[in-house]
Amino acid sequence: MRNDYGLEMKFCQLGEAVKVTGGTVIEGYASFFGLADQGNDVVLKGAYGRSLKRLAEKGGRVKMLWQHDPAQPIGIWDEVREDDRGLFVKGRILPDVEKGREAVALIASGAIDGLSIGYRTVQAEKDAKGRRLLHELELWEVSLVTFPMLPEARVGAKGDEPGADGLRELAAALEDARRMLADR
Template structure:
């Protein structure tokens, strides 16, 4: 199975941790020297539609701490740009960590896992290695370093999910903050949390986003 990377984004608001973007972009040479041509996903998407399924949503192609899906794709289709995908991240511990990293733009890539079905090899040295005419799409992963730089998350939809101060500290450290910087952010976030009527050691992702934006400004 081979991989190819793209871009995604979050859309604000709503009740779920959702994202959308392009799992693949047509006409762009990826790091493997391949080009995916329009229509390459037509047969595999038709097969999934008949079966009532969609390819899995994995984190780093299943090479993360858990090989289980980190979410589920709810829509996939081809348009003039590429393979457009929409999905929801599961409210598991790994899903929440992934969501926070996406919101912080610590990871921004999408990558497809596929088997080439029909393709043309290059005729000249300057040509792409292969032109993929048809592929069997197995999964679309959220990744840190996509093979195709144009495969990115375009939007992320906030869930009013609850995250703890310890969650924030761990996520900030993973995103590159020093321990002292992470503790400073968490201290400010805790102060905000303490002003809530609930008084719980938790707050929403949206609150964290607003605080982090102010710190980075």
């Protein structure tokens, strides 16, 4: 998916390792290496390295946004790094920001369980299976979102609420329907 700024976006559910503490600190994986998402893209290990290095050299940060809206920053990513599993993020949702308060409440209730990256593709190729292998990405932002694109990850924030699996299935069905309508 692309936005008005030409950025691509990848959605990933907050993983099992995601934790929300004190109502505002969030940590976990925004992207996993080697897994094909619903768009048939696979992020390869090392894809974010150069981008993160350039940001650090400039004193810049990956932005924390609400639903990829650049007019709605909701917090600060204090740590963004690659490890063997993927792109690890840790930051603080700002409760003094209206959407930040909403995000905290929605995460706590299980209504929001997704992270999504906003990036530009620097280097990619198609493999024999037709998947797009993403070798290098320019990472701009990590957003809290409603509909994640990588189903292998699970919410780990404040425990799963009873009935959350049914809500995830409904959300997946709605996302499939939205995608079918967009392809028309």
